[in-house]
Amino acid sequence: MKRARRLGIKHCGTCNPSIDLSPVAQAARSTAQALGLEVVSPSESGLDALLILNACEQACADREDVRALAPRSLVVTGQTVDRTRATGEELIRAVQDWPRSLAQPANEEKKGGA
Numbered sequence: 001m002k003r004a005r006r007l008g009i010k011h012c013g014t015c016n017p018s019i020d021l022s023p024v025a026q027a028a029r030s031t032a033q034a035l036g037l038e039v040v041s042p043s044e045s046g047l048d049a050l051l052i053l054n055a056c057e058q059a060c061a062d063r064e065d066v067r068a069l070a071p072r073s074l075v076v077t078g079q080t081v082d083r084t085r086a087t088g089e090e091l092i093r094a095v096q097d098w099p100r101s102l103a104q105p106a107n108e109e110k111k112g113g114a
Contacts, residue, residue: 005049005103006037006040007032007051008044008049008069008070009039009042009051010052010061011053013061024076024092024095027092028099032102037102042069042070047070049098050069050070051074051095051098054077057078062077
């Protein structure tokens with residue numbers, strides 16, 4: 001049996017938040033779990049992807065050592081997703097769409113270029 005793909009979610013310390021990360025993390029977690037992805041701590045080994053959540057523009061959680069934990073990552077920094085402005089529902093949609101790309105079988109990824 002194939003193991004489920006593993007998604008880690010890394011949070012910053014939320015010391016100076018410009019957004020509330022709770023609904024963002026919950027949207028990603030619930031979508032990933034509904035798709036059969038295993039949502040785990042970023043400290044666990046064997047991550048397939050990592051969602052890095054920063055509540056402000058300082059992006060303290062977006063570090064090279066953190067990105068090295070998984071071959072793929074998506075970074076939310078304040079009101080941007082991978083440096084593209086996204087607010088409110090756009091931000092939530094972006095973190096919900098990303099796990100969908102991770103749930104595709106490997107052969108579909110190669111065809112679709114996910």
